[in-house]
Amino acid sequence: MSVASYLWRYPSALMAWRNLGRNKLRTALAALGIVIGVVSICSLGMATVALQQQANSQLGDIGNEVTLSSGQDSATDGVTPDQVEMMENLAGDAAVVPQKTNSTTLTTRNGQEARMSVTGVTNAAALYNLTSGDAPTRLQSGALISNDTAQTLGLELGDPVEYDGRLYRVEGFIEESGSSFGPGGGGELVLPLSALSDQQYYDTVTIVAADGTEAEEIGTTLDDYFNTDEEEEVSIRTAGNAQQVGGFLDTLSTALLAIGGISLVVASVAILNVMLMSTVERRGEIGVLRAVGIRRIEVLRMILTEATLMGALGGLVGAVASLAAGLVIFNTLTGDPLAALDWSSSQYLVYGFGFAVVASVLSGIYPAWKAANDRPVDALRG
Amino acid sequence: MSVIELEDVVKRYQSGTETIEALKSVDFRADRGEMVTVIGPSGSGKSTMLNMIGLLDTPTEGHVRLDAREVTDFSEDELTEERRTGIGFVFQDFHLLPMLTAVENVELPSMWDTSVDRHDRAVDLLERVGLGDRLDHTPGQLSGGQQQRVAVARSLINEPDILLADEPTGNLDQDTGKTILEELTRLKEDENVAIVAVTHDDQMLDYTDTTVRIVDGVIREVSRP
Numbered sequence: 179m180s181v182a183s184y185l186w187r188y189p190s191a192l193m194a195w196r197n198l199g200r201n202k203l204r205t206a207l208a209a210l211g212i213v214i215g216v217v218s219i220c221s222l223g224m225a226t227v228a229l230q231q232q233a234n235s236q237l238g239d240i241g242n243e244v245t246l247s248s249g250q251d252s253a254t255d256g257v258t259p260d261q262v263e264m265m266e267n268l269a270g271d272a273a274v275v276p277q278k279t280n281s282t283t284l285t286t287r288n289g290q291e292a293r294m295s296v297t298g299v300t301n302a303a304a305l306y307n308l309t310s311g312d313a314p315t316r317l318q319s320g321a322l323i324s325n326d327t328a329q330t331l332g333l334e335l336g337d338p339v340e341y342d343g344r345l346y347r348v349e350g351f352i353e354e355s356g357s358s359f360g361p362g363g364g365g366e367l368v369l370p371l372s373a374l375s376d377q378q379y380y381d382t383v384t385i386v387a388a389d390g391t392e393a394e395e396i397g398t399t400l401d402d403y404f405n406t407d408e409e410e411e412v413s414i415r416t417a418g419n420a421q422q423v424g425g426f427l428d429t430l431s432t433a434l435l436a437i438g439g440i441s442l443v444v445a446s447v448a449i450l451n452v453m454l455m456s457t458v459e460r461r462g463e464i465g466v467l468r469a470v471g472i473r474r475i476e477v478l479r480m481i482l483t484e485a486t487l488m489g490a491l492g493g494l495v496g497a498v499a500s501l502a503a504g505l506v507i508f509n510t511l512t513g514d515p516l517a518a519l520d521w522s523s524s525q526y527l528v529y530g531f532g533f534a535v536v537a538s539v540l541s542g543i544y545p546a547w548k549a550a551n552d553r554p555v556d557a558l559r560g
Numbered sequence: 561m562s563v564i565e566l567e568d569v570v571k572r573y574q575s576g577t578e579t580i581e582a583l584k585s586v587d588f589r590a591d592r593g594e595m596v597t598v599i600g601p602s603g604s605g606k607s608t609m610l611n612m613i614g615l616l617d618t619p620t621e622g623h624v625r626l627d628a629r630e631v632t633d634f635s636e637d638e639l640t641e642e643r644r645t646g647i648g649f650v651f652q653d654f655h656l657l658p659m660l661t662a663v664e665n666v667e668l669p670s671m672w673d674t675s676v677d678r679h680d681r682a683v684d685l686l687e688r689v690g691l692g693d694r695l696d697h698t699p700g701q702l703s704g705g706q707q708q709r710v711a712v713a714r715s716l717i718n719e720p721d722i723l724l725a726d727e728p729t730g731n732l733d734q735d736t737g738k739t740i741l742e743e744l745t746r747l748k749e750d751e752n753v754a755i756v757a758v759t760h761d762d763q764m765l766d767y768t769d770t771t772v773r774i775v776d777g778v779i780r781e782v783s784r785p
């Protein structure tokens with residue numbers, strides 16, 4: 179069954195389809211404008227989603243963390259075990275990881291030296307990713323060390339490192355977090371809390387929440403509990419970075435979509451032009467339609483359908499092309515091409531298509547109205 | 561009773577600052593089964609009169625009646641409806657739509673009317689004008705005479721009371737023109753339709769029942785057999 183025989187039931191659509199087929203090159207060029215508009219809107223939209231995902235995955239390590247340390251009005255030089263206990267009560271399911279910090283200089287057997295920070299922690303798994311295997315949730319006798327520091331010093335798994343007169347065996351290498359904000363950016367040695375037992379209080383407490391929003395909530399709860407407007411017992415920092423970066427990306431995405439929108443506006447002007455030209459050329463024909471009793475609304479519908487079909491055709495091709503572009507963009511930026519199919523990014527295909535159709539209909543209104551309201555006796559003269 | 565009647569019709573155009581009186585108090589009527597030929601020199605008001613009869617234009621003064629119904633003050637949409645149901649048009653240069661086949665062109669006036677299926681009538685009309693084997697040809701694949709026969713079939717699709725022909729043989733050679741006129745004459749009787757034709761073609765006078773001569777917007781002569 180051909181398209182035309184199906185469309186026969188919808189005379190406006192049939193006529194529109196046949197009219198578009200009369201000058202295929204012109205139709206194709208007008209639709210190409212729409213294709214370009216849709217591709218630019220969709221691919222820019224999808225690119226910002228990919229950027230957002232990429233940024234979130236890089237900032238994710240700190241974005242969901244609350245970092246606490248002794249406040250400026252605290253009587254103690256650090257966070258007390260009692261305060262840690264209260265934090266555990268208030269933080270719900272989130273992991274509360276108290277740490278003691280210091281610094282040291284490691285010396286290897288061949289005399290090479292590296293200055294690095296030392297962190298005493300029990301639940302290492304909550305804070306550190308290792309290059310292979312998992313960090314222990316209870317670090318008791320071993321040590322973890324930054325991967326690049328280990329390479330510099332030529333350390334291997336099982337090698338001993340010395341701190342404060344005691345030896346610890348290297349159990350794992352800490353993966354680079356990918357950003358300079360995170361721990362492990364400089365050289366870092368992670369030891370059991372017992373290694374820093376001469377320090378009475380904890381220097382920092384890190385609370386690892388499920389996401390940035392929960393981290394903010396926990397931060398607020400703890401701030402309400404520990405601090406007043408005048409006195410800061412515990413200093414609380416949540417990584418506002420994720421929100422700031424998110425805000426920036428939102429702005430970027432709006433700007434990029436606006437740029438994409440401009441190309442769609444250009445495309446709809448092209449459609450307006452094509453529709454105007456084709457109705458002027460067909461003035462006599464439209465006069466015949468009107469003379470033989472085709473109603474104004476029917477002529478209007480026919481020409482609007484032409485514009486809509488052109489937009490839908492361009493929008494469809496554009497959406498398919500954008501999907502291909504999206505797969506490439508996601509593959510390049512996040513390494514996962516199939517993430518382009520996720521609604522957060524594939525929604526732009528729907529929007530792009532929708533905008534294309536709406537823009538085309540809007541462009542068709544004036545030519546259609548003009549043709550439909552031409553007096554048949556004038557139109558017949560051509 | 562006349563199927564179409566013009567009474568005391570005046571039509572004035574504004575052309576720049578000048579007012580042109582194209583029709584000056586014209587009285588005209590045509591009956592079913594009658595062929596009326598309107599002749600006259602260029603610019604005499606023939607086409608303007610045909611536009612009045614075809615409800616494509618409205619008079620400045622006077623009355624237009626269709627089947628004794630006053631349609632002078634009808635709105636554009638009402639006139640469209642009257643044209644659809646009651647009037648068929650045949651034009652000098654055929655005015656077929658190039659992207660539609662012969663049978664689709666014939667169905668065109670009834671295409672948006674989903675309440676009736678005119679396909680069988682379209683095929684029947686095309687067969688009656690001798691184009692039964694050209695149903696799916698597009699106008700580009702038909703000769704001038706064949707295209708005009710498609711146009712004649714189209715004008716009759718909605719079983720009109722009046723068929724208006726503006727120089728129907730104007731773009732055809734003598735023999736082809738003759739064939740068209742013979743077909744019009746036959747259809748006029750078969751379909752009991754009034755045909756009003758404007759022409760310069762003398763051979764048309766051999767087929768006409770009534771001849772109306774118009775000069776300078778005034779009807780000078782009406783000859784009935």
